[in-house]
Amino acid sequence: MSSTTLTPPLTPPPIETPWVLPSRGKVGMFSLIAAESAIFTIFVVAYVFYIGKSISGPTPREVLELPIFNTVCLLSSSLTIHFALGALKKGNRAVFTAFWALTIALGAIFLFGTAREWHHLIYDKGLTIQTNLFGTTYYSLVGLHAFHVTVGLFGLSLVLAFALLGWVKQEHYGRVDVLSLYWHFVDVVWIVVFFVVYVAGR
C-alpha cells in the first residue's frame, strides 16, 4: 500500500446506475424449489432403488393404470396459469381471473383423480402403505407430490379470493408470478413421478 503521489480529491469510478438486483420473490422461490427438489430426489431414489424388491404382491404392473387424463389436466394447468399471468401483465383482470380459476379447477381434478386412484388401490386391490415396499414407496412419493399440489391449490385459491374481491391488479404481477413458479415446479415434479412410477416402474 505505498502511495507514490498524494492526490487528495480522487473521485471513485461511477457505480453502475440504476443499481438493479434480481427480484427477491423469485430468488427466494428458486431457493425453496432447490430444497424441495432435493427432498423429492430422495423419495424418487428410494422408489427407484426398491423397484422389484418387494417380497410380496401386488406388483405395480398388476395394479397401476396410466393416469393419462389426470396428467393432461395437471400439465395443462401450467398453460392456463401462464395465460392468466399474460392477461394480468396486460391489465386484463377478467381474463386473468377466468384462467386462474380454470387452473385451480384443473388442479382439483388432478387431486380428485389421485384420491380415486388411491381408493381403488386400497379397497379393490388391497394395496396399502404397509403391504409391501411398492406400497411404501408408491404412497409416499405420490402422496408427497399430492401434498404439494394441495399446498399449491391453497395458495392459488387465496389469490383467486383476492382477485374476486378486486384486489389483484396489474402491479401485483411480480408477486403472482412467484406463486406460478411454485405451480410450474409441482407440474414438473409430476412429469418425473409419472415416468418413474407409471412408465419405468411398471
Place this chain on the structure above:
Amino acid sequence: MSSETMALSPHAVETQSLAERLHGWATTVDHKRIGVMYIGFALIFLVIGGIEAIIMRIQLALPNNDFVSPQVFNRMFTMHGTTMIFFVAMPIMFGFGNYTVPLLVGTRDMAFPRLNAFSFWLTAFGALLMYFSFVGGFGLYGAGSAPDVGWFAYAPLTSKVFSPGHSSDFWSLGLIVSGFGSIGTSVNMITTIVCSRCPGMTLNKMPLFAWMNIVMSGMVLFAISPLTAAQIMISLDRYLGAHFFDTQAGGSAVIWMHFFWIFGHPEVYILIIPSFGFISEIVPVFSRKPIFGYPIMVGATVAIGFISFSVWAHHMFTVGMNSWGNTFFAITTMAVGVPTGIKIFNWLGTIWGGKIQFKTPMLFSLAFLFQFLIAGLTGIMLSSTPFNWQLSGSYFVVAHFHYVIVGGILFAVFGGFYYWYPKITGKMLSERLGKLHFWLFVIGFHLTFDFMHIPGLLGMPRRIYTYEAGRGWEIWNQIVSVGALFQGVAVLIFVFNMIWSYWKGKDAGCDPWDAWTLEWTTTSPPPEYNFATIPTVHSSRPLWDLKHPEDPDWKYE
C-alpha cells in the same frame, strides 16, 4: 438489547417493563435481535451438550467405571452429538450470519424478516421438542427416554422393535422441525445476499464472510433436505407401518446410511465454511493486510461446496462397497482437501509480512490454522480405504472429527465472538480473561483430542460405555478426561467474560479494531435501521477507502 433501543430514544428503556421487553424479543423481526437469539440459544445448548460430554468423560476416565448406566451413556452420546451439530453449531453460524451479513452487505434487514423470525422459532422449538424426550419419551411401553440410537441412528435401531416408546420419534420430529428452520434461514440468506447488496457491491467486492454464507446456505438447501426426507421416511415407518428401512420386508438398512451421509458429510462443510468466513474476516484485520488471493478464496469455497456432495460414502467403507465405489469415494475425499489446502495457504499468505496484532480473536484464528490443518491431515489418512478399514468406528475417528469441529469450527466461533462482541453489545470483551480462556482452552483441547487418537490406534471402539483394565487404554482416557475439564473451565470463563464485560467492559466505539468492512461504519450496537443512509461502496474494503481517501483500494481493484 436495551442499549439498542436507547440509540433510538434514550428514555424508552426506563419506561419498558420486563414483560414489554420480553414481548419485544419474542415478536421481533429485526435480524440483529434474531441473530442474538440464535447465538444465545446456541450457547445454552453448548453448555448442555458440554455437560453431556463431561458425563461421558467421567464415565470413561477409569476402567470398569459405573458412574452412569450403559443406557444413560447411550443417551448421552446420542444427545451430545445431535445437540452439538443441530442446536449449537448450526444456530451459532446462522446467528452470526443473521447478525452480520445484512451489515456486511450494507442493507437494513434480511430479505424476508418474518421468515427469519419464523425460522428461528422453528429451530428453537425443534430443540425443545427433542429435549422434551427426557421427560416425555417413555411412551406407551415404558421403555426409553432420551433418544439413544446414536446421532446417525443407523437402521434398524430406529424401528419400533428396537426403539419402543417415543424417544426416536422425538429425535426425528425434532430434526424435521429444526430442519425446516434451517432451510428457511438459508432461503433468506441467499435472497439477502443476492438481492439486497448496497449500490456498488458487486459479487467480487463482497466481503468473504458473505460469500461463505451464501455457499453454506446453498449447501443447506441440498443437504438438510435429504435429511428431512429421510426423517419423514422414519416417521412413516414408525407411525404408518411403512417398510423403507425394514429389512424383514425387503427394505434396506444401507440406504438409510446413504441418505444420512448425503446429508452428514456436506453438513461438516456447512459448519466449516462459515468458520472459514470468520477467519477470512479476522486474519486480514489483525495482520493489517487485505486478504491474499480473494478470487481464489471464493473459487476454493465454491469448489468445496460442490466436491463435498460427492464424498459421503467414505463414512461407509466398512459397509462393503465394491472396489470402484471405494476408489471413487477415496479419490473425491482426497480431492476435497485440495481447495481446503489452498485456503490455508491464502491465510498464511495474508499473515506473511503483516503487522500481526496478537489480540484474542487473532489468537483463536492462528490456533484454528494449525489445528484445522492437523484435522485435515487425519481426514486424508482416513480417506485411504485400507487404513479406514482398520480404524473406522474407533476413537481415532472420534478424535479426527472433534479436531475438525472443536479445533476448527469452535475456535473460529470463539474468534468470531471476540471479534464481533463489541459490535453486538457496544462493549469490549476483557482481553485478560480472553487470553486466559484461550490458553486454557488450547491446553484442554490438545490434552483431550491429541491423546484421543492413541486409544483409537490401540483399538478402542467408539461408543463403548466402559472398558476393562490392562488394555493400555487407561492412561490415555484419563488424560482425555482431564483435558475435558480444562475445556469446561475455559468455557465457564468465556461465559463469565461475556456477562461481566456486558456490564463492566470498556466502551467499544464504532470501530475498535480499525477494520475495513461496512459493519464498523455504524454505531455499536447498530441502530434498528443499521445505516442512516444506505452506503455506497467502490472496493471490497469500503472503510479503508473512507479512512485513506488519498490511497483508496478501488485504484487497484
